[in-house]
Amino acid sequence: MTTTKQRPGWRPERLRERREAHGLSLEAAGDKLRQVADRANLRIAGNFQTIWSHETGSVYPGPHYRRAYCLMYQSTEPDLGFRLPLPSEQEAPSAVLPVPTPTTNPAVTEEAASAISSGLDHVTDGTQDYDPAAGEVLKNRVVSAWRGRMLTDGVKRPVLVLVGGYAGSGKTEFARFLGDVTGWAFLDKDSLTRRLVERLLVSLGGDPHDRHSELYLNEVRPLEYKCLMDTANDNIDCGISTILTAPFIAELNDEGWMSRLTNRCNAKGMDVAAIWVRCDVESMREYIEFRDAPRDAWKLANWDEYIQGIDTEHAPPGVHLTIDNRQGAAISIADQTREALRKILG
Structure with missing residues (x-):
């Protein structure tokens, strides 16, 4: 509350x-x-x-x-x-996804696919600079992955999806939604590395919950992201479509980093797509306070300083698709998409 x-x-x-x-x-x-x-x-x-x-x-x-x-x-x-309401919600007053009548007809898969597609269209932030063709390809692949789970796998070329965003933006929740829909592997940086990061910081004489000092940024963060990407590379080598969630702030702003990752994946027959989850400052703070994680203590104690260093208005240049989760709108649609699928499929 x-x-x-x-x-x-x-x-x-x-x-x-x-x-x-x-x-x-x-x-x-x-x-x-x-x-x-x-x-x-x-x-x-x-x-x-x-x-x-x-x-x-x-x-x-x-x-x-x-x-x-x-x-x-x-x-x-x-x-x-x-x-x-957000401007997009005013343009489409009924943001709730239509729930098709449950049926045993094979067309149920297409009804579910339509619900997923509608949800993704509704939460896409069209005000951001991004490659619309690449964004549409990614959305189509999500829907195709759903069809593939229900019928046959129509997409043979795997994909690596990066889901980035600031703390409390809803990136992890949206990445989980994509994983639920597609069946693709889901890797969360914090789940993979948090305990090791905390122990390493202590061994270096730091605070286990530090995520802002030079010690963390220079000595620990690079190793943290390398662990995440090494784990992703194992999936890439096996041809397994994978969703990674982490802030990816420096990475998505580094054209060289994205280019190297894309080239490496392409050489192994895998595509790369980047999603940015956009959110407003108040909603991010509300969720950070709600989850009450020790690693967020510095952000909350120095909130004005923290928000001066972030840009909530623009997505990084390396992004293919921006999700508009201001005031939690996208996560609400994701919830309702899940519920629609539950009702469709019984």
């Missing part, structure tokens, strides 16, 4: 109106909310007291609660009164 403050577009009464329109008591809404959250791996308590505090406006729902409400009511954050 998030303490109450003035939030543009917040209309807490809409939650109560939506609950009553569904004929749910507070207790029943809590039960249903917990079921939805469990399926989506969201951490909430879902008791009626908390729901009531959201509906009366005494507490603003945290990120996992907002995602769960959107799933339960099959709606968007602006529709539920959590915030003002």
Whole structure:
């Protein structure tokens, strides 16, 4: 939960109106909310007291609660009164993915593919400078990978996908969504290297949770990314499509680095695609506070200094596709795409 403050577009009464329109008591809404959250791996308590505090406006729902409400009511954050809509959401008021009627007809695979394609189109940030042809190729390959899992593998050439973004941008969650849809291997830098990084920093006389000092940036970070890329190379050698998630800030801004990676992969018959997950400063801070990771302590304690060093308006030049996750919009669509697939496939 998030303490109450003035939030543009917040209309807490809409939650109560939506609950009553569904004929749910507070207790029943809590039960249903917990079921939805469990399926989506969201951490909430879902008791009626908390729901009531959201509906009366005494507490603003945290990120996992907002995602769960959107799933339960099959709606968007602006529709539920959590915030003002983004420009793209105003252009397409109904951002909720249509859920086709479950069927045993073979066309079910195409219905699912259409839902995935619609979700990806909706969260693509068309305001950024990127190669539209490469972006479309990547989106088509995601959908083709889905068809391949359901029917036959129509894409024989594997792909290495880099998903980058600042801390709290939603990059890991979006990468997981891509992994769910495509069945491609998923490698998260923090999961692979965090424990080794912490031990190495201690052995060098540093803070295990340091991610900003010269010691980390010069002595540890290069090894951390080398471990990630070495692991990816093992998959490349085996021809396994792989999704990597890490900030990739320096890497995606280094044309030489991207060129070397692309050439190395092409030599082994693998394509490379880079995705940038864009997010606003307030949403990133909210999620960083929510996950409460020790490695984020410096960022939160020195927030003004930290945000002066990042660019939330523009994607790095080496990116093929930018995902617009400002105010959590893209992750909400990803959640609903998963839910749509669950309903389509039973």
